[in-house]
Structure formats: structure tokens, C-alpha cells
Amino acid sequence: MAQQLDSRQTNTIIEPAQNPSSVYYLHPSNSASSKLVSIVFDGTCYIDWKRSMITILDAKNKxxxxxxxxxxxxxGSSDERAWHRCNNMVTGWIIASLERxxxxxxxxxxxxxxxxxxxxARFGNPSTSQIYRLQQLITVFQEPNMSVAEYFTRGKSL
Structure with a gap:
């Protein structure tokens, strides 16, 4: 009996949408309106928002x-419905992280x-004026009232 049970378990194929290692798996706690990142993209700091989104989407295998x-x-393929569900979930996550x-x-x-x-295409390439502004900020960056750690952290972020 134990051998029969083992052979049935090894022959069981888990549907991709139910397999946590599958790209089509959605955890029951996932919601399309969830805000995955704390940064709401408002048209500025695209690179920061993008990095945050990539990190969480990669962690969620999406x-x-x-x-x-x-x-x-x-x-008509067996993965078609699961793909649509996941695509819609990712689309919802992106929309929830954007300004209206x-x-x-x-x-x-x-x-x-x-x-x-x-x-x-719209936000990924910094404009010449943005680059110039950053260069100016870096050039005149002085903060005498900061600790050394704060100074280097601020400088690094610039």
C-alpha cells in the first residue's frame, strides 16, 4: 500500500498555477491593487522606482x-489562462505604483x-537638463552640519 501511494505521488503533476516555483503561481494573498513598493512613481526618480519594482517582481518570480x-x-494552450491572470496581476501592481x-x-x-x-521610453533616459542639474548639485554639495556617515550617504545618493 505504501509503495502504491508513493508511486501515485511521484506521478502527480502539479498544475503550474499551483506550483510555487512556477512563473504562473499567484499566492492567495496577492492582490492586483497591492502597492508592492513604497515609492509611488510621479514622473521623477524613475530609476529608483524601476529598481524597486524589478527587485520585488523578481522576488515574486514575475x-x-x-x-x-x-x-x-x-x-488554446494549457498555459493561456494562467498567463493572462499573471499578466493582469503584474499590470495591476504597476498601475497601483503610479501617480494617477x-x-x-x-x-x-x-x-x-x-x-x-x-x-x-518616456522616463528611462534622463534629459540633458536633469544631468546638468545633478552635476551642479554634486559640484556644490557641502553640508557642514552632517555627520561623516550622513555626508557620505547623501553624496552617494547624488
Whole structure:
């Protein structure tokens, strides 16, 4: 009896959406309206927001929905529904982390990958004026009332 039970257990295939190591797995506590990151993207500090999002999406095994490495499965395939569920969840997470005016501008993209590409195209390349402003801040950076640790931390962030 024990041998029969063991052989049945090894032949059991876990559905991808139920397998915690699968890209299609969604934990019961996940919600599309959850704010995954503390930084709400308002059009400034895109690199900080992007880094935070990449970190959490990678931890949740969902980064492939934003980097395009997991293409949409063929219509009628066994993974199609699970892919749509996860894509919609990632899309919701992205939207929840954006200021309203930015969220409205990406609301009708169909995939998280399309949203990610659009945000990267609009905000990923710093303008010449932003680079100049940062160079000025670094050049005149002086804070005599800071501790050494605070000074170096602030300097590093610039």
C-alpha cells in the first residue's frame, strides 16, 4: 500500500498555477491593487522606482512579464489562462505604483511588457537638463552640519 501511494505521488503533476516555483503561481494573498513598493512613481526618480519594482517582481518570480522573456502562450494552450491572470496581476501592481496621471496614460495597454516599454521610453533616459542639474548639485554639495556617515550617504545618493 505504501509503495502504491508513493508511486501515485511521484506521478502527480502539479498544475503550474499551483506550483510555487512556477512563473504562473499567484499566492492567495496577492492582490492586483497591492502597492508592492513604497515609492509611488510621479514622473521623477524613475530609476529608483524601476529598481524597486524589478527587485520585488523578481522576488515574486514575475519579472519575465515585464522584460518580455515570457511571451504570451498560443490561444488554446494549457498555459493561456494562467498567463493572462499573471499578466493582469503584474499590470495591476504597476498601475497601483503610479501617480494617477501616469496610470491613466498606460491604462489601455494589453500587457505588462507593453507598459514597461512605454514607461522606459518616456522616463528611462534622463534629459540633458536633469544631468546638468545633478552635476551642479554634486559640484556644490557641502553640508557642514552632517555627520561623516550622513555626508557620505547623501553624496552617494547624488
Amino acid at each position: 519579472i519575465s512579464f515585464t522584460d518580455g522573456s515570457l511571451p504570451k502562450p498560443a490561444v 496621471h501616469i496610470a491613466k496614460s498606460i491604462m489601455y495597454f494589453k500587457t505588462a511588457f507593453e507598459i514597461w516599454k512605454d514607461l522606459e
